[in-house]
Amino acid sequence: MSQTVARAIDIIGFVSQQPRSLNEVAERAGVHKSTALRLLQTLEEAGFVRKDARGHYAMGFQLIAYGQLALDQVEARSLAHPVLQELAERHGHTVHLGELVGDRIVYVDKIDGRGSVAMGSRIGLQAQTHTAGVAKVITAYQDPATQERILGKATFERYTDTTHTSRASLDQDLRQTRARGWAEDDGEHEGYINCIALPVFDARGKVTHGISVTALSAVAPLTELRAHLDEFRKAAQQISAKLGWKGNTP
Amino acid sequence: MSQTVARAIDIIGFVSQQPRSLNEVAERAGVHKSTALRLLQTLEEAGFVRKDARGHYAMGFQLIAYGQLALDQVEARSLAHPVLQELAERHGHTVHLGELVGDRIVYVDKIDGRGSVAMGSRIGLQAQTHTAGVAKVITAYQDPATQERILGKATFERYTDTTHTSRASLDQDLRQTRARGWAEDDGEHEGYINCIALPVFDARGKVTHGISVTALSAVAPLTELRAHLDEFRKAAQQISAKLGWKGNTP
DNA sequence: TACGGCGTTGCAAATATTGCAACATGATCG
DNA sequence: CGATCATGTTGCAATATTTGCAACGCCGTA
Secondary structure (H helix, E strand, O other), X not given: OOHHHHHHHXXXXXXXXXXXXXXXXXXXXXXXXXXXXXXHHHHXXXXXXXXXXXXXXXXXXXXXXXXXXXXXXXXXXXXHHHHHHHHHHHHOOEEEEEEEEOOEEEEEEEEOOOOOOOOOOOOOOEOOOOOOHHHHHHHHOOOHHHHHHHHOOOOOOOOOOOOOOOXXXXXXXXXXXXXXXXXXXXXXXXXXXXXXXXXXXOOOOOEEEEEEEEEEOOOOOHHHHHOOHHHHHHHHHHHHHHOOOOOOOO | OOHHHHHHHHHHHHHHHOOEOHHHHHHHHOOOHHHHHHHHHHHHHOOOEEEOOOOOXXXXXXXXXXXXXXXXXXXXXXXXXHHHHHHHHHXXXXXXXXXXXXXXXXXXXXXXOOOOOOOOOOOOOEOOOOOOHHHHHHHHOOOHHHHHHHHOOOOOOOOOOOOOOOHHHHHHHHHHHHHHOOEEEEOOOOXXXXXXXXXXXXXXXXXXXXXXXXXEOOOOOHHHHHOOHHHHHHHHHHHXXXXXXOOOOO
């Protein structure tokens, strides 16, 4: 592991919050001004950071370009997108596509519903293992060893009174999820938001993706969402088919 | 300048072309396998690269997240303003900066020329889709689906005898706009006012902004404005460059 | 004009990076 | 089925690289 590179990466994260002066960066990184300067210059030359009008360091444009490129390289996203788009349009709810990457579940696509609400998810961000519907449904379908690795990263931080705060509680949910074939988030991260998530199977029959339909519970409570389960399941199966899935039963 | 960070950054660029094995990365960077491995591990931990299904290194999802963030943080107005200011001063005409926001084009900056005339535009207001130069030029450079959404909001209200009052007529104009590289407003909103508008490209190569130079036709008719096209185009390219566009600078 | 904050550069010290060589793993092939 | 090759991983010593320092330049302000 390279300390210097780790510092540079941390600086990018620091600068991403808001533009920062050289001294702020130096202090954050715990290094001398001159060191911070040289790191920033290297990052700046590559376009990873830039100086804004005030001379403060901000996120660079190369990050935008790489972000787009990386987005394009997620193949599942391009296959699933049309299906999700239609789903979002038909029901007006926000739709997510989650992907298992190593030990974590990441949002790789998101289509905002009508009257979109501020919600923590963002394409490229990691989903909360113990609360997000896509995370739970994907995890539920992994083999024990993989489950262990994923759950090892869960924080079990409490957000609301329905949040799973223990491994046992989450395990129970995962068993239920697998048994019934879908996951639910009953306000476990934001009390006023709930969602239903379904597994997506790939050519090997493995679940590396999941989709979720999210709504304000005031607009569409779980009972309302469950009423449309057949349509949601059909969308998930369509995506599975595009990923080469041949089966009909898991 | 930090050699280690520069190497890490170069690796990201290398991996962005296509997923690469450890040995490929090591060879490209001109370092030993073990060194490349440690750099990659550091990048991987930060989510800047990831291992794909074959174990090759590919672009990581954190890059997507940062890219989205950086995109949201771009304040085109502050970057473009100095360029527009100079343009307005040099020619004495009124200059606009338009931005595509959702399905509509909005004026986000305006510098009044000498002898400023009352004109309907105002910062923050929506530009008329079927008459405003900035609106036409931005629309002309969108993909078909986006065009459709934008044009769906057009009123086609007639203001003068040159106003486009049908979709077909406007479509024709848009094709011409894209073909020649700029848009013209030949008194389509106010009979005595005309303008020339040019596209601004961002880091992704997309047109989300446009600039326009507007004048009384009695002061500077289209033929007069066209005579200065090279200078207008240069200003547009300067702004594009500030937005991270790499279009014609290798 | 003096002052304080901020960014920049040359240089020597020291620390983090590097290459090496040995080991581990897994796929391929006779 | 065993051997071989390609690929990835780790401990360690050498040294190239990074680091902090101190001095300098710049600019706005008191």
